[in-house]
Amino acid sequence: MSVKMEASAGKLSENTLMIYGIVVALVGTYLTYLNAVTGIAVFSFFGGIGAIAALWWGSDTIKHLCSYGLGTGVPSAGMVAFGAGAIAMIAGTKFGLASPIVTLVLAAIIGAVIGYCANNIINMNIPVMIFSLMKLSIVGALTMLGFAAMCTGTFMFNGLVIGGMTLSMEPAEAAAGGAQTFMVTVLPEFASSLIGGAALTVIFFLGAIALQHPFNACLGPNESQDRTLMLAIEVGFLSMFVVAVMSYAFLDIISATVGVVVSLIGWVYSYKQYIALSKRDAYAWLDAKPIIEVGGNE
Amino acid sequence: MEEIVLGIGITALAGAFATVAGAAEDTESDIGSQGDPNSQVQLAPQMGYIHRIFNKAISGEPPAYGAWCAIGAGVAWALMRINFNPALAIILGSVIAVFVQGVYCTSGYLGRTASLAKFQQPVYIDIIKSLLSVTMAHAFVAIFCTVAMCHLMATALHHPFALPLLGLVWGIALGAAGSATGNPFYGKERQYQNQKFGAGVPISASGNIVRYAEAGQRSSLDNGWFTTKFAGPASGICFGLIVFLELWRTVLFEKTVAGWGAIIVGVILILIFTFIDRWIEVWGRKTYGPYTAAEEASS
Numbered sequence: 001m002s003v004k005m006e007a008s009a010g011k012l013s014e015n016t017l018m019i020y021g022i023v024v025a026l027v028g029t030y031l032t033y034l035n036a037v038t039g040i041a042v043f044s045f046f047g048g049i050g051a052i053a054a055l056w057w058g059s060d061t062i063k064h065l066c067s068y069g070l071g072t073g074v075p076s077a078g079m080v081a082f083g084a085g086a087i088a089m090i091a092g093t094k095f096g097l098a099s100p101i102v103t104l105v106l107a108a109i110i111g112a113v114i115g116y117c118a119n120n121i122i123n124m125n126i127p128v129m130i131f132s133l134m135k136l137s138i139v140g141a142l143t144m145l146g147f148a149a150m151c152t153g154t155f156m157f158n159g160l161v162i163g164g165m166t167l168s169m170e171p172a173e174a175a176a177g178g179a180q181t182f183m184v185t186v187l188p189e190f191a192s193s194l195i196g197g198a199a200l201t202v203i204f205f206l207g208a209i210a211l212q213h214p215f216n217a218c219l220g221p222n223e224s225q226d227r228t229l230m231l232a233i234e235v236g237f238l239s240m241f242v243v244a245v246m247s248y249a250f251l252d253i254i255s256a257t258v259g260v261v262v263s264l265i266g267w268v269y270s271y272k273q274y275i276a277l278s279k280r281d282a283y284a285w286l287d288a289k290p291i292i293e294v295g296g297n298e
Numbered sequence: 299m300e301e302i303v304l305g306i307g308i309t310a311l312a313g314a315f316a317t318v319a320g321a322a323e324d325t326e327s328d329i330g331s332q333g334d335p336n337s338q339v340q341l342a343p344q345m346g347y348i349h350r351i352f353n354k355a356i357s358g359e360p361p362a363y364g365a366w367c368a369i370g371a372g373v374a375w376a377l378m379r380i381n382f383n384p385a386l387a388i389i390l391g392s393v394i395a396v397f398v399q400g401v402y403c404t405s406g407y408l409g410r411t412a413s414l415a416k417f418q419q420p421v422y423i424d425i426i427k428s429l430l431s432v433t434m435a436h437a438f439v440a441i442f443c444t445v446a447m448c449h450l451m452a453t454a455l456h457h458p459f460a461l462p463l464l465g466l467v468w469g470i471a472l473g474a475a476g477s478a479t480g481n482p483f484y485g486k487e488r489q490y491q492n493q494k495f496g497a498g499v500p501i502s503a504s505g506n507i508v509r510y511a512e513a514g515q516r517s518s519l520d521n522g523w524f525t526t527k528f529a530g531p532a533s534g535i536c537f538g539l540i541v542f543l544e545l546w547r548t549v550l551f552e553k554t555v556a557g558w559g560a561i562i563v564g565v566i567l568i569l570i571f572t573f574i575d576r577w578i579e580v581w582g583r584k585t586y587g588p589y590t591a592a593e594e595a596s597s
Binding site for chain 2: 191284
């Protein structure tokens with residue numbers, strides 16, 4: 001039985017964060033459907049906003065899970081969230097317009113199974129484990145779905161394996177895959193899509209690192225919720241920037257540029273806020289000053 | 299025959315890229331203080347040892363470098379999809395990956411250090427200013443070499459994996475090689491030069507890392523200076539050998555016994571290396587191990 005250590009109590013309760021996170025993530029993902037309604041892809045960046053909301057909520061969930069003496073397990077929690085979320089997200093996108101909802105439900109089920117295995121079979125005995133892993137799986141799935149929707153302009157499976165809504169279907173020999181044989185594998189022209197070209201890998205890792213980073217970077221006795229959450233937004237926008245650059249391969253130039261601009265504005269703002277909050281919380285903010293000796297035998 | 303000669307040439311080139319990448323990666327992580335040695339940097343203020351060492355809390359090196367190389371490869375892949383020149387695409391991809399890496403470095407240092415206010419560890423903002431460019435430059439070399447190597451595998455050797463996935467796999471391998479090979483030079487040796495040689499790190503010395511240099515106060519750049527001599531090249535040789543032998547066995551033996559040839563050769567290579575490792579370990583213990591002699595003398 002692990003002992004619960006203190007996690008900084010913040011102004012926002014975990015349930016409040018969860019409601020905001022899920023609602024904004026789902027709404028953001030659904031807003032990318034405006035692409036299909038209007039026929040222009042400039043609404044893709046809403047997917048990224050939804051993914052940031054999911055990451056923002058998830059970083060707080062990780063904090064509560066990892067306050068049970070899992071200090072070095074913080075990065076692993078990010079990985080397991082996205083591992084579970086990837087299955088749910090890829091399976092969930094097969095359900096057409098209902099994809100985001102189905103993804104959420106599937107992720108909750110997969111997370112519950114993983115949490116049950118960790119708690120009752122491996123006997124980790126952490127009280128919040130099952131519920132936390134359910135939430136983290138949802139975070140992973142919704143983040144990947146949001147970023148995938150932002151990158152390709154659609155959250156439907158066909159768009160993700162064949163290409164974005166404005167994709168011209170030329171086989172990209174230059175793009176690593178192409179129809180080539182190596183041992184026994186034959187890759188058709190799916191290689192130029194988000195999933196077939198393995199660009200989803202980048203989204204997976206962007207999200208996993210961004211999910212674990214806020215609490216991993218800010219943990220310590222003086223961790224404060226607003227700083228950690230601001231860092232979550234900052235790394236979220238940073239990940240969104242990379243996804244926006246990658247979306248040049250799938251969307252038209254204007255839509256992709258809108259994504260880049262939105263993410264850069266958000267990143268600059270949140271990064272400045274984060275530095276200000278760090279300055280507020282730091283013991284001292286020194287420039288080229290010597291070590292202050294407080295004890296310890298040198 | 300010509301195909302195999304080309305394959306061996308590509309293999310050698312990829313191995314050279316990997317060697318440079320490994321050396322740069324390890325130097326970067328030692329200057330930035332990433333991976334397992336960072337736990338001592340994190341612990342030091344709690345034990346009363348305020349220090350001026352970079353505290354780059356991102357995650358272990360394998361996931362972190364997996365992410366950077368995947369970003370570099372992914373952006374390069376996307377740019378090549380819209381007909382960018384591969385060289386330009388790889389450079390731009392690496393630049394964006396290094397930008398992300400640099401931002402993560404600053405937020406890791408600021409976050410961890412600000413959360414240690416209780417132990418009176420100040421944020422030394424000049425550490426970020428002076429060290430960030432150095433770590434980012436090393437990271438660029440590491441990421442660029444890895445992504446270029448992956449591009450060679452994808453296009454010249456017709457690897458079935460797409461470029462972003464290759465970037466992820468080899469990025470994780472790069473981080474693992476640097477973490478396993480290079481970090482002991484930093485974490486077990488350089489941080490604990492005030493302890494008796496070969497003593498390991500006793501619990502009572504936890505957090506008591508070396509904070510003062512020969513003259514003045516130790517900066518993480520001094521750690522880079524120390525580890526560049528042995529840790530960087532050792533990591534480079536490690537990663538270079540991994541890449542070279544992996545490709546070498548595939549290129550030469552892929553067609554033998556319906557594809558099983560490469561797997562059999564791989565198993566044989568693992569056995570050879572297990573034997574060499576064991577032999578070096580036993581030889582090292584016999585030649586340098588201080589414990590048996592000390593215990594006999596004291597009893």
